[in-house]
Amino acid sequence: MKPLVSVIRCPGYDQEMVDRAVRASITSVCDPSEIIRPGHRVLIKPNLLAKARPEKAVTTHPSLVRALINLVKELGAHPVVGDSPGGVNTEAAVRGIYRESGIGEVCRQEGVPIVDFETNVVEVNLPGGKLYRKMTVARASRDVDAIITVPKLKTHGFMMLTCGIKILFGLVPGLSKANYHLKMSRKEEFADMLLDLYSYAAPRLTVVDGVVAMEGNGPAHGVPRKLDLILASTDSVALDVVVSEVIGYRLEEVPTNLAAVKRGLTGELQDLEIVGEDLDEVRVSDFVKPITRGVVRGVPPFLKHLLKDISSPKPVSNESRCTLCRVCVDNCPSQAMRVEKERVLIDYQECIRCYCCHELCPEGAIELRVHPLARPFVHTGS
Structure with missing residues (x-):
């Protein structure tokens, strides 16, 4: 059976509208009761890159986090929320990022714990590791029954796209991220490291905030771009292939997509099944890409x-x-x-x-x- 990826229209962040679109996106690709069981502890992992208001399109919009919290609760499971932002993360700095993004207030209102990603860490095995067999990650990612990732659709100056696979780098605590950048300065190596991490995390579900995406020189200082879309899949790499198609990337332009195809983790677009909107109706021909790293055209x-x-x-x-x-x-x-x-x-x-x-x-x-x-x-x- 081909991997399923849903593409659903959502023209704004009104909570009722987001609730409907999130549920439609998820039920189009799976029966949520089959992947989230009563009593499960479920980690909802948004993108909390840096301190920014929701309208800046730097972080996942809080309405998607609320929608997923409520869905997990309805399934009889227990949601927690967590992420490790980029850089030096003191407790006060992380608290400020949650507050500014609006996600902290959602967690408070819904009575959902925010789990520590910075100091409570553990070394885990990577069953599908190519470059790494072990990595140190937030213990909260191990001590749950399921992970749901909620990436913001954004460009990325190094990896071209941050979405279903790149968001998993947030499982790595704080300054440890810098060590991986230093060891793997080539984008091909960095992509393989992210896929190694994916083999451990194995998210049960990925739901993409593409209502307002970010184009240009993302992931923090690009320009918000309204796409009015929410996408979902139980297969994060397949989802990234579809996202790339929507915003006009060739598969080989996104290092994680290319590496995933080489490793047999996903196929190309024709190997996937897309439900919901017709791709021809949602493709963006003028989505602005980041500055490309290196010579890319017309050079012998x-x-x-x-x-x-x-x-x-x-x-x-x-x-x-x-x-x-x-x-x-x-x-x-x-x-x-x-x-x-x-x-x-x-x-x-x-x-x-x-x-x-x-x-x-x-x-x-x-x-x-x-x-x-x-x-x-x-x-x-x-």
């Missing part, structure tokens, strides 16, 4: 090596926006950034182009710029 193979450095977008500090908060410095995996004479300086010999600084800067002061000589050969995200 013998020149790619010579042009690799100038063609990779470089993070640059915009001094007019920078508040010298040091978030970029403190979270740089390769320690390529420092503050000197009230300026953020970047050592490009050490920079691994992971773009964590761009992703985590609260002021959007880290910009990605392409060398003028390389601009004819790269996608600039505009």
Whole structure:
């Protein structure tokens, strides 16, 4: 049987509207009572990248989290909510992210615990690991009967797309994420690491917030884009293939999609079954992609090596926006950034182009710029 992926219209975040769309998306692909049993403890994992209001499209909208909490309760199970945002995560910082996103208030109103992802960790086996056989993750992900992920549909400067697979990186606590960026600076390796993590997490269900997505230079400083969609599947990799199709990515443009096909974890679009909306009716032809990392078109193979450095977008500090908060410095995996004479300086010999600084800067002061000589050969995200 082909993996099922649902694509359902949802033209806003009115709670009743979201409830209907979430339920329609889920029941189109499975019988929820068969994957969530009475008495189960269920982890609902949203995308809580950074401190941002829901309208910024940085985090999962709280209405989807509420809809899933209520569904889990109706099934006789016990929901908990958790995620590890990017960067240095003190208890106060995480609390602020939950508060700003609106998800903290939803949990309070619904009487649902928020579980610790930062300090209560455990080493787990990865049954389908290619690069990793063990990883340290939040203990809460192990001590539940089922995981439901609720990603926000967004572009990503390094992995091109953050959705059903990339969201699982949030199972890795705080600063440990930087170590993986340092060890796997090549996107192909990073994609395989994420799929190794997927083999452990095995979400029972993934429900995508695509009502308002993010285009451009995501995942934190792109532009909100209204798509009016909620998608769902019990197969996260198949779901990402469909999401990619909706926003105009070729399968091979998204490293996790390509790696998943190579590993036999998913097929191409024709190998999947899509229910709900006709893809031809929901495709977005002008969805703005992030700046592409590396030379991507019109360059002979013998020149790619010579042009690799100038063609990779470089993070640059915009001094007019920078508040010298040091978030970029403190979270740089390769320690390529420092503050000197009230300026953020970047050592490009050490920079691994992971773009964590761009992703985590609260002021959007880290910009990605392409060398003028390389601009004819790269996608600039505009």
